[in-house]
Amino acid sequence: EADIYQTPRYLVIGTGKKITLECSQTMGHDKMYWYQQDPGMELHLIHYSYGVNSTEKGDLSSESTVSRIRTEHFPLTLESARPSHTSQYLCASSEYVGTDTQYFGPGTRLTVL
Amino acid sequence: AQSVAQPEDQVNVAEGNPLTVKCTYSVSGNPYLFWYVQYPNRGLQFLLKYITGDNLVKGSYGFEAEFNKSQTSFHLKKPSALVSDSALYFCAVRDSLDSWGKLQFGAGTQVVVTP
Numbered sequence: 001e002a003d004i005y006q007t008p009r010y011l012v013i014g015t016g017k018k019i020t021l022e023c024s025q026t027m028g029h030d031k032m033y034w035y036q037q038d039p040g041m042e043l044h045l046i047h048y049s050y051g052v053n054s055t056e057k058g059d060l061s062s063e064s065t066v067s068r069i070r071t072e073h074f075p076l077t078l079e080s081a082r083p084s085h086t087s088q089y090l091c092a093s094s095e096y097v098g099t100d101t102q103y104f105g106p107g108t109r110l111t112v113l
Numbered sequence: 114a115q116s117v118a119q120p121e122d123q124v125n126v127a128e129g130n131p132l133t134v135k136c137t138y139s140v141s142g143n144p145y146l147f148w149y150v151q152y153p154n155r156g157l158q159f160l161l162k163y164i165t166g167d168n169l170v171k172g173s174y175g176f177e178a179e180f181n182k183s184q185t186s187f188h189l190k191k192p193s194a195l196v197s198d199s200a201l202y203f204c205a206v207r208d209s210l211d212s213w214g215k216l217q218f219g220a221g222t223q224v225v226v227t228p
Contacts, residue, residue, distance in 0.1 A: 006156075031214075040201060042220040043157075050213075090156050100207060100214045101147065104156035 003027050006091050006105035013081055014113050021076045021108045023091035032074040033102065035090040036060060043090065049074060081112045115140045115208040119219035127227055132194040134202050134222050136187045142210030146187040148178055151201040151221075163187060174198070194226045 004025040013019060025032065034047040035058075045058030049068040063085070064078050074093075078085055088109045092102040116139045126132050138144055145164055149157040161172025168180040178189045187204060204219040 040221070040223065043203070043218045045215065048215070092157075100145070100216070101159060101162060102157075102216060103159060104149075106156045107154070109154065 004091060004093055004103055004105040006089075006108050008108060009106060010109050010111075012111045012113065015080075015082055017081050017112075019078050019081055019110070021089055021091075021110070023074045023076070023105055024072050025074075025091075025093040025103075025105075026072060027093060027095075027103070028071065029093035029095055029103075030071065031094045031100070032068065033092045033094075034058070034064075034066060034074070034076050035092065036062065037088045037090055037107075039088065047076065081110075083112045086110060086112050115144075115206050115211065115217045117204050117206045117217050117219040119202075119204055119222045121222050122220075123223040123225060125225045125227065126194050128196050129193050132189075132191040132198065132224065132226070134189040134204075134224060136189065136204030136219060137185050138187060138204075138206040139185060140206060140208040140210075142208050144185075144187075145207040145209060146178070146180065147205040147207075147216065148172065148176070148187075148189050149203045149205065151203065153200075157203060160189070194224075196226050196228055199224055199226045 007022045030051045032049045035043040037043050044060035046062040047066040090107045091105040094100045094102045118137045147162045148160040163170045163180045171177045201221050205216045
């Protein structure tokens with residue numbers, strides 16, 4: 001199992017709430033990623049980071065924002081949650097050099113009512 | 114641009130029979146190819162990868178994959194499937210010419226192994 005953690009695992013909230021999904025890794029990886037995945041469907045990259053103070057938007061437009069203040073921590077924030085944000089969010093990390101094998105956390109399943 | 118295709122939404126196999134999950138790719142440079150497995154309500158778990166060298170790659174849980182450059186394929190195989198292999202399988206590709214190194218994932222193939 002990879003040393004990458006996500007909290008909470010499950011979250012049910014009401015529309016309009018601000019939420020932060022936490023992701024931490026203890027492998028010292030420079031690169032980190034956020035993917036959005038509807039159940040049983042393909043992954044869509046929504047944010048990624050090269051390292052501290054580096055963040056980029058991914059292939060799928062997302063209303064979420066991310067920050068990278070520490071190497072090991074890559075939180076994702078939704079300022080005002082909507083039902084369309086209901087999905088599973090997967091965090092991953094990889095080394096900067098080499099083959100960039102990505103290792104994934106267990107995911108956060110978000111439901112917005 | 115890189116792309117990957119998994120032509121089968123679902124593969125059904127009886128326990129003990131060989132399992133094959135298909136993947137084809139397209140890249141500009143050389144491909145770095147990966148297979149991941151996802152169990153219900155879990156993240157993706159790395160199975161194996163091909164970077165260079167021997168075309169037959171062995172990975173976790175008895176899985177292997179064969180890289181075929183002429184057919185641009187990287188099919189996942191297991192000689193004897195187990196019920197516990199039932200899961201969602203993703204193929205992914207990275208283009209060696211992509212300086213950032215983003216992975217492109219396929220749409221996934223659901224594997225159902227029946228007793």
